[in-house]
Amino acid sequence: AAVAVLVSNAFQPVDAVGCPMLARRDVRSSALPPNHPTSDYTFHTRDEPLADALTKKPLDWAAVEADIEKALTDSKSFWPADFGNYGPFLIRLAWHCAGSYRTSDGRGGCDGGRIRFNPELEWEDNANLDKARQLLEPIKKKYGSSLSWSDLITLSGDVAITSMGGPSIGFCGGRKDDVDGTDSLVLGPSAEQIAIAPCPVNGNCSSPLGPTTIGLIYVNPEGPMGVPDPSGSVPDIRSSFGRMGMNDRETVALIGGGHSFGKTHGACPAGAGQCGSGPDKGKGPNTFTSGFEGPWTSRPTEWTNEYFVNLLAYNWTKFTGPGGKNQWKPADTDVLPPSKSAIRMLTADVALLYDPSYRALVKEYARDLPSLERDFGAAWYKLVSRDMGPVSRCRGPRVPPPQPFQNPLPAPPTKLADFRAVRKDVEQYLTTKSSLSEQIPGDGPNGRNYGALFVELAWRCASTFRATDFFGGCNGARIRLNPEKNWPENTGMDKVLHVLSKVKSKYPAGLSWADLIVLAGETALEKAGSNRLSFVGGRVDAKDGSNPEPRTYYLNASVAARDSAKVMGLTATQYVALSARLRSPSQQARLGLGDKTYTSDASRLSSEYFQILLKNKWIPTGVESKSGAKQYKASGKGGDLFVTDADLALIWDPEFRKIAQSFAKDQRKFKAAFADAWSTLMKADLF
Ligand code: HEM
Structure with a gap:
């Protein structure tokens, strides 16, 4: 029931508030629905108030x-x-x-x-x-x-x-x-x-x-x-x-x-x-x-x-x-x-x-x-x-045909798949001791953590989005293609895609990889206890793989966290919330970080992540992930826990720390913020 609302037979995706996607195109606000809360939305200073945009005279x-x-x-x-x-x-x-x-x-x-x-x-x-x-x-x-x-x-x-x-x-x-x-x-x-x-x-x-x-x-x-x-x-x-x-x-x-x-x-x-x-x-x-x-x-x-x-x-x-x-x-x-x-x-x-x-x-x-x-x-x-x-x-009247630098996407299909059915297919992988364990060995008892892999795939796919130049994002599903599929941080994502290919092949028309990746992530999150996420369908698959390169030049994890939030067009609150997404232990291992869970249960979305970050003292282990994230180990009683400097940036930065503290105290607040942030990011590249 938590799945997106789709008007059948026509390509007119609507969002959670029932606002047709196309109507939003004229009010550039990074695909936020018009009545989306924007109070702490600091990045898009360039947006004019909605009222102005609507009352504007058409330009000659x-x-x-x-x-x-x-x-x-x-x-x-x-x-x-x-x-x-x-x-x-x-x-x-x-x-x-x-x-x-x-x-x-x-x-x-x-x-x-x-x-x-x-x-x-x-x-x-x-x-x-x-x-x-x-x-x-x-x-x-x-x-x-x-x-x-x-x-x-x-x-x-x-x-x-x-x-x-x-x-x-x-x-x-x-x-x-x-x-x-x-x-x-x-x-x-x-x-x-x-x-x-x-x-x-x-x-x-x-x-x-x-x-x-x-x-x-x-x-x-x-x-x-x-x-x-x-x-x-x-x-x-x-x-x-x-x-x-x-x-x-x-x-x-x-x-x-x-x-x-x-x-x-x-x-x-x-x-x-x-x-x-x-x-x-x-x-x-x-x-x-x-x-x-x-x-x-x-x-x-x-x-x-x-x-x-x-x-x-x-x-x-x-x-x-x-x-x-x-x-x-x-x-x-x-x-x-x-x-x-x-x-x-x-x-x-x-x-x-x-x-x-x-x-x-x-x-x-x-x-x-x-x-x-x-x-x-x-x-x-x-x-x-x-x-x-x-x-x-x-x-304007003189817009030329799409140019290569605009990374054109194919036209969307006229009829989209029945996303409720797709969602059921995805759910099967989350509830059964599925064949996933053969495909992706070592991911928890009874396949309980496979949802985390779907979440990771959707996150990796969507988090390339840049609000600075509207480049990247999961629309196009370029995570399947060179060069993105070979980025160190995408290690293992081919395996997750392989698992989902069974679902994909059931819907020869109307289901793009991009929609499937986002829907699988959202299905897994809702199964893991997230608030309802507003899935919007209608993405298409690109034929070429150009997407923004990972930004590897940051001097430290705190600068990286702050700047990444800005480039992605996320508020501090949204960025911190998204950092508590599910993490799969097997994926951690593939990235070279050891197969530890971040929380006591990698199959549940919870604010425990923030509690753990805040209550432990962290010591560097000298281990680095494939993409250069530095691993830290909890001292004393928490000795079994590992996190990276990307996690610790959330408590090193004073503004992020305050947000992390408020989430640690208040699970409901965290879940509301998470659902908002996730939905925003997944829709950010739909223009
Ligand atoms: C003027 C340097 C590339 C268009 C100038 C001026 C300099 C300069 C020093 C004189 C400014 C002044 O004193 O009024 C450069 C350098 C470039 C470069 C070092 C790259 C290596 C370009 C490009 C364009 C461009 C890519 C446009 C496609 C112009 C024009 C003027 C000008 C039209 C004349 C402005 C006027 O007459 O008032 N450029 N430029 N330049 N530049 Fe460039």
């Missing part, structure tokens, strides 16, 4: 685009447009808004529009972009809450590109603005960043940070640590673009396609606001932004492949530009016409000649404009949409 996207296009050539005296066109400036704004994205934890990106707030606002690389936003302000005012800043910024970049003749494969709208810059604190500089991703030498930062230099989008334009060494810039470019998920082709297309437009600004050595005199002081031709000066092409407001042609055509020599920085110019400027002799490159541009793979692409794009258009169009779309997750989250 074409009208917004027309307004942007008009603004591009309407030069304002507070910040006059170079060449009478703000296009390049707005492309830089969109690129710097999106370019903070990193694959390590899905953080950054323009969704949220945090470039308007510190810390991003004050990054050296974002100098003068406040003026670019000021140019867009009248448009933002006109459309009000129907148009987010983050959509407006991104769309402006897109319109700028096409208005100057460049390619666009479409636009994914639907970004929501954050109320402040909190979610970018981990990008640095901040205490949060130092705790999660320290960078001892700024300029040499590595993953999980995206750029080589905190405060820049990717690399130092002047060369590594400011040294004008193009070959030295190559590995920096490859590594930092790689950390945002771009390959060589995408990288070269983006840098050269982007720098087809506009110019650098560094009119004099005195710095921002100090160049020139009179009414034009510090702006127009006297602008100082990066400190470099000059355009990359002779036609900086037209889409061309001249950037690539120029790179190959000249011998580039180093010189000190008017802003006092190392730049590059053609060696033979005297014999060139003025339009060509004014052309400049950055060390990071010249670097594209110093690597065989990059150089081959420069040559390709110099001779083949259509190839550049194809690659730049696709790479730009990926750059600005990567943090939006699956294509089903995109809004």
